[in-house]
Amino acid sequence: MNTVAVVARAASFSPLRCYVLEARLELLRLLRTPSFVLPTLLFPPLFYVLFAVVLAGSRGGSDTGRYLLATYGVFGVMGAALFGFGVTVASERERGLLTLKRALPMPPGAYLMAKMLMAMAFATIISLTLALLAGTLAGVWLRPAQWALLLVINVLGVLPFCAIGLYIGSRVSGSAAPAVVNILYLPMAFLSGLWLPLSVLPPVLAKLAVAWPAYHLGQVALKVVDRDGGGSLAIHLLVLGAVTIGFFALALARARLARSV
Incomplete structure (x- = not known):
């Protein structure tokens, strides 16, 4: 009888159920980790309220709100990934x-799919929170298609940063990882024009912004709200795709090397 039960259970095994269960448990685990969930979900909307509503006031108007809606969305999904x-x-x-x-x-x-879906779930929460604040407090008006496109860009925009994060995780120790991520995350956000327009940065730094994947994702998001720098959408997408594939490949190669040693 036990043998029959084991065979029946093996026959009913579903790989899809494994993916769903792993993703569910990963999301629950991180939702129960305050050191991750609080800064990830609270910092982007708090910064948005501070800079787009409180400090901008009537001087910035909806233009500042539109710009920061796009860029702080990118800033938020970068952190989650x-x-x-x-x-x-x-x-x-x-x-x-x-x-x-x-x-x-x-x-x-x-395992990887669960983590990517987790990052996309957090990106969705961040995007919807920023959209709510932009529409109610900052006076931002967008067409329904623009709201939807911003959400799609943010959700899919986690992929290059998931790849970078995976590579970092495959290379450094658990104690060093938070410092390494912060050293990359905060300067990249600033130098990509996510906190301030590139026009207010020194010309040398503004020219170097194209080296950062966050710049290219930010420009894609800014195109939706008509606040981008006028670059080619195809180039931005090509860079983001190359970063995603390249860092995933490096991380997987590193994992294979570690298993063989």
Whole structure:
């Protein structure tokens, strides 16, 4: 009877259920981690209220609100992806959790897919919160298609930063990962024009902004609200795609090398 039960259970095994369960547990785990969830979900809307509503006031009008709606959305999804991958992967790798997961009867991609879906879920929450604040407090008016497109850009925009975070997590220790992510995250946000327009930065720094993936994602989002610098959309998307593929490939190569040693 026990053998029959085991065979029946094996026959009903569903890889899709493994993906769903892993994603659900990853999301619940991070929602129960205040050190991750509070800054990730609160900093972008707090900064938006401070700079787009309180400090801008009547001087900035809806133009400032539109600009910061796009750029702080990018700033928020960057944090969710970089910290969600960079810090957690490094910590789990150091504790041996990745070795354990490789020994479990689960699809190889379930672990990465769960983390990507987690980052997309947080990106959705951040985007909707900023949209609510922009529409109610900052007086921003956009067409329904623009609101929807901003949401799509933010949700898909986590992918390059998930890839960068995965590479960081595969390279550094769990204790060093938060510092490494912060050293990358905050300067990249500032130098990409997410906090201030590039026109107010020194010309040398403004010219170097194109080296940052956050700049390209920011320009894609700013195109939706008609506040971008006029660059080619195809170039921005090409850079983001190259960063995503390149860093995922580097991280996977690093993981294979570590297993072979």
